[in-house]
Amino acid sequence: MEWFKKAKDGLTRQEKKEIPDGLWSKCSSCGEIIYTRQLESNFWVCPNCKYHFRITSRKYIKIILDKGELEEYDANLESMDPLKFKDSKKYTDRIKAAQAKSGLKDAVICGIGLIDSIKVSFAIMDFDFIGGSMGSVVGEKIARAIERAIRHDMPLIIVSCSGGARMQESILSLMQMAKTSALLAVLAEKKLPYLSVLTNPTTAGVMASYASLGDVIIAEPKALLGFAGPRVIQQTIGQDLPPGFQSSEFFLEKGFLDKIVDRSQLRDTIILLLKYFQR
Amino acid sequence: MQERLSLDFEKPILELEKKISDMRDFAAGANIDMNGEIISIQTKMNKLREEIFSSLTRWQKVQLSRHPRRPHSSDYIELMTADYMELHGDRCFADDKALVGGFAKIDGKPVLIIGQQKGRDTKQKLYRNFGMMHPEGYRKALRLFRLAEKFEKPIVILIDTPGAFPGIGAEERGQAEAIAKNIREMSVLKVPIIIIIIGEGASGGALGLGIGDRIYMLEYSWYSVISPEGCAAILWRDAAMAPQAAEALKLTSEDLLELGIVDKIIKEPPGGAHNDYKEMAGNLKKEIIETLTELEKVPVDELLQKRLEKFRGMGVYREQEE
Numbered sequence: 001m002e003w004f005k006k007a008k009d010g011l012t013r014q015e016k017k018e019i020p021d022g023l024w025s026k027c028s029s030c031g032e033i034i035y036t037r038q039l040e041s042n043f044w045v046c047p048n049c050k051y052h053f054r055i056t057s058r059k060y061i062k063i064i065l066d067k068g069e070l071e072e073y074d075a076n077l078e079s080m081d082p083l084k085f086k087d088s089k090k091y092t093d094r095i096k097a098a099q100a101k102s103g104l105k106d107a108v109i110c111g112i113g114l115i116d117s118i119k120v121s122f123a124i125m126d127f128d129f130i131g132g133s134m135g136s137v138v139g140e141k142i143a144r145a146i147e148r149a150i151r152h153d154m155p156l157i158i159v160s161c162s163g164g165a166r167m168q169e170s171i172l173s174l175m176q177m178a179k180t181s182a183l184l185a186v187l188a189e190k191k192l193p194y195l196s197v198l199t200n201p202t203t204a205g206v207m208a209s210y211a212s213l214g215d216v217i218i219a220e221p222k223a224l225l226g227f228a229g230p231r232v233i234q235q236t237i238g239q240d241l242p243p244g245f246q247s248s249e250f251f252l253e254k255g256f257l258d259k260i261v262d263r264s265q266l267r268d269t270i271i272l273l274l275k276y277f278q279r
Numbered sequence: 280m281q282e283r284l285s286l287d288f289e290k291p292i293l294e295l296e297k298k299i300s301d302m303r304d305f306a307a308g309a310n311i312d313m314n315g316e317i318i319s320i321q322t323k324m325n326k327l328r329e330e331i332f333s334s335l336t337r338w339q340k341v342q343l344s345r346h347p348r349r350p351h352s353s354d355y356i357e358l359m360t361a362d363y364m365e366l367h368g369d370r371c372f373a374d375d376k377a378l379v380g381g382f383a384k385i386d387g388k389p390v391l392i393i394g395q396q397k398g399r400d401t402k403q404k405l406y407r408n409f410g411m412m413h414p415e416g417y418r419k420a421l422r423l424f425r426l427a428e429k430f431e432k433p434i435v436i437l438i439d440t441p442g443a444f445p446g447i448g449a450e451e452r453g454q455a456e457a458i459a460k461n462i463r464e465m466s467v468l469k470v471p472i473i474i475i476i477i478g479e480g481a482s483g484g485a486l487g488l489g490i491g492d493r494i495y496m497l498e499y500s501w502y503s504v505i506s507p508e509g510c511a512a513i514l515w516r517d518a519a520m521a522p523q524a525a526e527a528l529k530l531t532s533e534d535l536l537e538l539g540i541v542d543k544i545i546k547e548p549p550g551g552a553h554n555d556y557k558e559m560a561g562n563l564k565k566e567i568i569e570t571l572t573e574l575e576k577v578p579v580d581e582l583l584q585k586r587l588e589k590f591r592g593m594g595v596y597r598e599q600e601e
Contacts (some may be wrong), residue, residue: 073600074598082538082595083529087514095394136594143591165482165504170528171540174504175593181459182466182490182590189467204455205504208483212459227454227483228445232509236445246450256453 027051043263052220052263054200057100057109060159064267065113070122072111074144076139079106091168094130102128106137107162110145112154116271118278121149124159125206132162134206135169139176142210146183155193155274160211163229164204177209184213193277195270198248198257199231200224205267216273218250218259226251258275284347288331288339292550295324328550338522340531341498341507344478348553350395350560352444353379353436355477356539358560359567360385360392366426368419372452377408377440378488380423382432386568391427393420394437394477395488410479411444414457417487421461424468433571436488441506443484458487465490466590467583471574472566473546476500476532477552482509491584493570494540496532497563498547502540503530540593 001221023034029051039046039258043063044053062068076097099105107129113122123145125132134142142158149156165173187194196214199205200223208227211217219225226246234241244250261269285293328363335343343349356363358382367374380393380454396410398404445455454512465472465488472491479576489534496502505513510528513522527537530542545566548555572583 037321076599078597078599080595080597082528085527087524087527136596140594140596149425167505167510169595170530171502171503171535171538172594174482174502175540175590177459177483177486178462178466178490178590179593181462182587185467186574186587188463205483207455208487209457209462212456212458213463225455226321226450227443227458228450232445233447233450237447241447245447254451254453 002191004235010061012106025053027053028217035179041164042055043266045263046159050221050262052200052222054161056128057104057124057159058160060124060199061109061113061122063263064157064159064270065115065122067114068110068115070109070113072109073148074110074141077105079135079137079169081168082136082172083244085168085170093153094168098129102126104129106141107132107134108138108141110141110148112148112152113273115157115267118274119152119154120274121145121152121154121156122159123157125161127161130166130168131168132160132206133164133173134162134176135173136168136176139173139179141181142176146180146187149161149192149194150183150190153192154189155195155277156187157195157197157270158210158214159197159199159204159208161199162202162204162206164206164208164209177205180184180210181213184210188215191279193274195273197266198223198225203227203229212256215277216258217256217259218261218266218269219251220263221248221260223248224259286339286342286346288335289550292328292331293539295320295327299324325506325549331486332550336522337501337525337531337534338507338531340499341479341501341521341525342392343551344501346551346553347399349398349478350552352396352439352477352554352569355437355560355563356383356394357393358556359564360390361387363392366423369415369422371418372415373413375408375413375419376406377410377412377444378416378419380420385564385571388433388568388571390433390435390571391423392435392437393423393488395440397439397483398480408444410440410538411442412440412484412487413444413446413449414452414454417454417457417461418445420488421464424465428468431470433574434468434471434473434491436474436491438474438476438480438485438488438502439478439500440481440484441479442481442509443487455483458483461487463492466586469579469583471571471577471582472586473570473574474504475563475567476541477563483508490590492574492582492589493542495543495545495566495570496535496541497545497552497559498532499551500532501525501530502532502535503528569576 028045030049198219363383365381397410507521507525510524
């Protein structure tokens with residue numbers, strides 16, 4: 001059985017070739033290897049299969065807003081761990097780790113930006129921060145973004161990306177759904193437009209509050225949307241879920257989305273909608 | 280029956296209860312006076328109950344909220360109101376059996392009263408879908424709320440759900456949209472709304488009926504962003520860690536009063552609501568009447584402004600100066 005033995009000599013371990021980090025990206029849907037610069041100019045969408053890479057909030061700002069700029073507000077809000085929550089890890093440690101990983105204070109960036117010179121109150125969530133989950137900080141910043149729209153008579157745009165309410169703040173997280181949705185009722189009374197943009201994923205507490213309350217709701221292709229997570233549903237009903245269940249395409253078909261928009265068309269779609277809603 | 284439908288930590292109390300009833304039977308049969316002995320065991324039992332119930336863990340309180348004999352919405356409606364007329368359907372899809380509601384009189388005052396409804400036996404539990412609503416339930420509620428608003432009747436809401444139903448039909452018909460819309464619309468309904476958590480208050484399933492001017496909790500009810508089992512399954516990757524999750528989630532009436540989320544805790548009879556339906560319903564009815572009287576005096580604009588401010592102020596964060 002000589003030929004199955006690895007020759008001890010002759011073959012030496014070679015150092016892995018150093019590829020500068022991020023020069024090439026692999027599509028997690030079709031496996032295509034893409035030159036990262038090309039991917040970026042393609043709005044982080046796979047040129048081969050149209051898979052929309054999950055991107056950071058900063059990248060969305062670049063894609064959607066004039067000059068890729070946002071005048072940020074409320075950047076100094078931070079979570080306080082009011083419940084002293086601890087599971088396998090302390091909540092405070094999770095926050096620190098998320099801050100280090102994402103360079104953000106919490107899971108949403110808010111401010112005022114221009115889209116085709118139209119001033120808007122803009123909020124963009126970030127999945128890199130504890131799954132984009134909504135605790136007191138996210139709720140407060142979204143609330144202030146809504147109030148800013150009301151105060152300055154601006155349209156509101158929220159780009160959602162979130163697994164839902166943040167468990168580590170328990171009831172306080174749940175009440176952020178109430179806080180934000182109640183203020184959206186005030187916004188609606190002022191007849192100011194609210195565009196809700198759903199990205200992969202937007203589920204649970206965020207989907208069951210402001211994300212579902214847009215005057216127009218648009219979603220990126222093949223995003224996971226819905227109230228309950230697919231695993232929970234599967235466990236509850238004890239059978240496999242139909243293919244494509246809870247995707248953007250599914251909810252468009254069921255009548256809960258206005259439109260599915262490729263990321264490359266996101267900015268232009270928002271501009272056109274804002275113009276239609278101008279008085 | 281009692282033996283089977285009881286919690287472990289209740290057992291020592293129930294044993295003494297049984298002893299008392301046995302002694303009563305024996306005394307009556309043998310025609311002898313055993314009052315002295317009975318009273319001494321009763322005192323012992325009350326003391327024991329006080330001991331057990333004064334140091335309940337959060338998980339034990341969760342268990343009490345799900346007690347097999349715990350009163351449900353329909354029990355309270357029956358015991359607190361007169362001339363109750365149940366109304367059905369969302370006018371879109373179906374009548375959700377996990378939610379009951381209609382107009383009724385409390386102390387002569389007409390109100391809309393609705394509640395999430397659980398079943399007692401297996402058949403009823405299935406019929407009521409274990410108190411887990413579908414979108415049509417939230418839409419039925421909103422239809423009834425609008426009716427109450429139109430005819431200027433206050434709204435009383437009883438919350439008791441392990442969560443909104445996670446299923447294919449629920450997603451297809453927009454569970455998230457139905458809940459979100461209710462939250463927004465309830466915040467501007469022009470009539471007084473009283474919310475009472477009578478048992479379980481799980482997540483968006485509870486919040487979809489949970490916006491109002493006052494939020495009360497029964498002593499042994501809970502209210503949280505997720506059930507202890509759900510939280511344990513996600514964060515501990517083991518649903519059996521639910522007792523630990525219940526501790527971490529700070530979900531009891533005392534916790535929520537301390538966090539400023541609820542306005543009041545409504546006391547339960549010794550040993551929990553299931554030990555005395557009448558007393559429990561009486562306590563609740565008294566609170567509802569007092570609160571309605573109070574809220575009816577508030578002008579609508581002020582009522583709505585305060586309702587908005589109530590939820591606007593919820594949340595704990597820190598903000599550093601630049």
